[in-house]
């Protein structure tokens with residue numbers, strides 16, 4: 046017999062080089078302490094120039110140093126996982142758990158139905174016993190167009206799934222698969238099967254796109270399916286009954302694909318919406334899905350994906366199950382989170398949307414301390430834990446599916462509908478102790494933290510063939526708005542009952558607490574960043590030094606920390622598979638997010654706490670017009686709209702341009718370049734770097750003519766504003 050270790054369904058490895066990293070981190074910490082010491086020892090005396098600016102810098106540097114320590118929780122102890130799917134098949138092939146897959150969509154215009162059903166098809170075609178698979182589409186848009194597309198998909202699936210199995214197709218989203226075929230196959234070399242399936246797909250795509258464009262479904266299609274009658278009582282997307290339709294029933298012996306094999310169950314759900322009942326965004330949708338699916342398929346495992354995140358790896362469901370059914374270590378694991386990757390990232394990732402370092406470094410770090418955050422899409426959960434099972438309570442395998450067998454599809458639909466009513470949650474524990482948490486714009490992070498705080502572990506699995514690919518935002522305003530929602534949500538978590546800073550204390554490991562805080566403290570970063578990007582530059586304009594002179598030994602810790610940290614961050618980025626220019630673009634986004642998204646998130650969270658505003662969920666667009674897409678492909682920054690975020694970014698960029706050029710001109714005129722460099726070197730460097738990183742913004746303000754440039758009114762406004770700030774400062778200081 047094999048030894049027990051050889052039979053484990055997964056293994057965990059620690060990163061070998063972590064000791065070298067730790068040594069490096071200690072030297073940085075020494076540098077940081079020396080910088081603090083310099084600030085404290087050299088505070089200008091009362092009445093001397095720059096005293097308050099100096100104290101402010103001390104505050105900013107204390108913050109940055111503290112935040113740097115927090116980020117160490119993500120790098121100190123990374124873990125890497127590997128699964129053994131062959132062992133899983135050998136031991137469990139006939140007793141694999143049922144898996145319910147939830148796909149969420151919310152708006153047919155910014156989440157086109159054709160994209161949604163490609164995701165649905167990709168998860169229907171998982172390499173998994175089909176009778177154990179159920180796919181639910183939750184449509185918060187309540188759109189008959191999306192329903193129509195799903196109906197089409199349920200027909201196409203009968204050809205697509207057997208085709209995928211026969212040819213071991215990857216990826217199993219038809220659109221992505223046909224895109225991935227090399228061009229020469231386009232015409233001659235397509236096998237007969239491929240040609241047929243491609244034609245079927247294109248015809249379906251055509252019908253769906255036409256309907257979407259016209260905004261209505263052909264009458265004959267409408268009359269073909271009784272499901273459309275549920276829209277008769279529909280008045281608007283925020284006011285309608287529950288619409289529930291079991292399109293394919295896995296129990297039905299006639300619901301088979303063209304080769305006679307069972308198809309997965311496929312369900313369309315638009316939960317009830319009423320104008321006077323708050324629907325809690327995605328968390329509300331997920332909770333309705335948990336309840337409805339418990340009646341219909343009651344799969345032990347739940348996978349959630351966003352409607353744009355198709356499965357790129359037909360095996361990942363088995364990977365996840367290796368963790369959850371492992372006899373020795375499996376029962377402590379509540380969820381398995383896969384990274385979120387995107388298939389529309391350009392070479393140098395202009396908007397830093399790849400989440401590269403988070404995926405390749407930081408989440409492995411979290412995994413070393415008890416497991417990653419739950420970040421929504423791409424996460425496999427145990428149903429009973431989401432439904433409120435507490436850690437330590439012995440799991441009783443209850444009778445599955447209840448009396449489902451005796452019910453007809455119609456009965457089942459009718460009895461399940463009430464579970465998706467808009468008032469179901471009222472006066473229940475849903476949204477609090479059961480299901481996903483309400484009231485936070487990152488419902489997932491808060492839910493994951495409360496699960497981990499009970500004692501459960503989670504697992505991060507990052508296979509080399511990416512498990513899920515989605516659509517990243519392709520304009521600057523979309524990116525900044527998405528980051529604002531994330532930052533605001535994470536800050537809400539910090540201030541909530543489930544705060545990683547106090548609630549989780551001693552419930553999760555210190556490393557994991559730091560890891561959570563790293564994200565939960567994104568928002569307050571805006572203050573120190575704004576301070577650092579404004580004050581030293583203004584003082585440069587007045588010629589007042591705020592950093593050590595170039596000949597002073599105190600410059601060494603500054604130089605060391607800056608050079609070592611930037612070199613490390615570049616190395617980490619390259620190691621994660623990025624390019625040098627990609628890193629540079631990331632640095633820009635780092636600055637933009639802190640100076641705008643996080644600032645607005647900060648203000649909104651405070652207002653929210655004071656009861657003065659409500660946070661909304663602004664859904665990220667997944668489609669764009671050709672003009673915008675073209676500029677995205679060329680990596681030209683897209684501004685386009687007038688947003689208060691841009692006013693701030695533009696004002697900051699221009700302020701630094703004035704200060705930098707002002708200082709340089711003065712030095713050249715007074716022929717005192719050497720003296721200037723000696724005393725103000727760090728400030729020149731800082732504002733010079735800010736000018737350099739803002740080059741695309743200056744172009745957008747003054748040089749470009751296309752539709753993606755900054756609006757002229759905004760350019761004038763921010764130019765005037767920053768000029769005014771500089772003049773006031775020089776005159777009145």
Ligand SMILES: O=c1ccn([C@@H]2O[C@H](COP(=O)(O)OP(=O)(O)O[C@H]3O[C@H](CO)[C@@H](O)[C@H](O)[C@H]3O)[C@@H](O)[C@H]2O)c(=O)[nH]1
Pocket residue numbers: 149150151152156183185325326327330350351352353385420421422486487488489490527662663664665666
């Ligand atoms: O009222 C709503 C609003 C949104 N959604 C769905 O939620 C998903 C995420 O929305 P998206 O606009 O794509 O937000 P992202 O910022 O890209 O989403 C990330 O961040 C969210 C908040 O943490 C997570 O829920 C997601 O899974 C994660 O991919 C989409 O499928 C939407 O259709 C709903 O179902 N109902």
Ligand SMILES: [Mn+2]
Pocket residue numbers: 351353515516665
């Ligand atoms: Mn998304």
